[in-house]
Amino acid sequence: MGVIGKRVAYYPGCSLEGAARAYDVSTRIVAKELGLELDYLEDYNCCGAMESKNVTFMGTMLLNARNMSLARKQGHNVIVAPCNGCSFSLQRAEYFLETDRAVFEKVNALLREGGVDPLDQIPQTYHILEWFYHEAGPQKVKEKTRKPLRGLKVANYYGCLYTRPHFYARTYAHAGGQEEEVRPRRRDTADDDEHPYYMNALLEAAGATSVEFEPMHTQCCGGPHSLSDEAVSEKFVMMILQTAKRNGADIIATECPLCHASLEMYRHRLMLKGVPDVDVPAAYFTQLLGLAFGYSANDVKLKDNLSDPLPVLKRLGLA
Amino acid sequence: MAIHERSLVEPERILRKERLVVDGVDVSGDWNLIILPRVINDYDLDFAKEIINSPDGKTINQCYQCSYCTASCPVHNYWDERYNPRHFIYLARLGLIDELQKRADVMWRCVSCHKCTHRCPKGVLVEEVLKVILRTMAKKGLIDEYPSKKFDKFFTESVLEYGRIEDGELLFGWIEKQGYKVFKDPILKKPIPFLGETPEWLKQLTIKPIKSMNIGFLVLNAKHMLFHPRTKNWSRFKQVLRKVMQEEGALSH
Incomplete structure (x- = not known):
């Protein structure tokens, strides 16, 4: 505990200031309750997500290097991003800047040309879940819980890029023994790669019950193809929702605005088509933690969720 | 005999005989399947x-x-x-x-x-x-336009222009690219949801929660759709970014 730092640069990403406002608001609430401090990264730019990297390599390096440079300017060595896509993009840039000297030098020259301070050192990026788990942890969550999520059965959906690939996310098999050689970039605070459990641990500490959800907990939701390849996304989301429902989940806890939006959008489309067992609503894990900490449904903006988890939570007396 | 990754072999190269007798020995069942060899000489x-x-x-x-x-x-x-x-x-x-x-x-x-x-x-x-x-x-012009490339380019252009993306613009802009006639306001030329054509699922998706949603959320997103969030001090960086992308040939194809 306490190896990452209590005060970090907070890179919310574009989505959290628009359609995923609920995630931003509830993240700030949870951080405040857990005694952690988020330093908003002023004037950040888009990370390029999963889309821009298919068009341009150097462009995405530059986009992320600019954000890193801003974090360094604000005096931070650690960036925390709540979105899988954002943390992936920053970690990807971190990988190429660290391993490829030519890329690093070219990026620094271009940053200077663009009027941004060059990087003196490369800040590390963490997903917000990893940060919560290591700086506060289940014990602290338990202490802060005033209204336990008793009786709530949660399917913890991690999505792809929180644990993968290990080159960027630095995850490793916690049960394994000889990982040092094959995972040169592993980080001790990182989650288990194929069986992530940080979200389970935090929500269980808040009183919820996790349902069996493997292997769908890290199955893709369609991600960057949510809009451009509807048929595939629809099938993937159907598999995720049906597994959750059939394993008895009341709600799906998410930790990425894109996964969340994709699940909610295709849940609705599947329901219109009359596909069975897909009516599980989704909520950000920070929203659920916020409820457990005694905040109201309005405080954590539960009404922003298109899939409307309120009826389920009301039925269990949690909201 | 099973062929591993059968989809990789053209059907006309697979020869299978129900009964095969070679030199008086019946080999049906085990050796009745042949994949014809091929010669490749146009590689790059x-x-x-x-x-x-x-x-x-x-x-x-x-x-x-x-x-x-x-x-x-x-x-x-x-x-x-x-x-x-x-x-x-x-x-x-x-x-x-x-x-x-x-x-x-x-x-x-x-x-x-x-x-x-x-x-x-x-x-x-x-x-x-x-x-x-x-x-x-x-x-190299070896592949035609495909949906995800269209979306990737659309997304990247938005990032290049404003420094940030906006979900409403992506959603309705993409719908427009798919051939729906999206209504735009005459002054700012921004799409106004639900006045033009919209896919049925999207109408259904938004009508229901609009009733139950808090107004702040809707106002915030409407504001963002009309006035795109921007990164400040972006113009100089944008030029460098554009130059880099041009060098890579990312903007032309």
């Missing part, structure tokens, strides 16, 4: 060189064709078995462009879940390599 070795020369594609040569990536791939397993990352890497390294072109209709379907990269025992950045293959093919 420069293609692989171009991939190796890009920083995100240089791990392609570490591949030893174990197919762990294909076995992990959700698109291969749950959608179309013709989507085969191992095979694409094989074809790209040999420079068999026409074989790659035959699979152009599935090659773009990668959802970037990174199971392949994560599990590769040889440290190949499989997902990155596949995207570099696609990017190189597009650059």
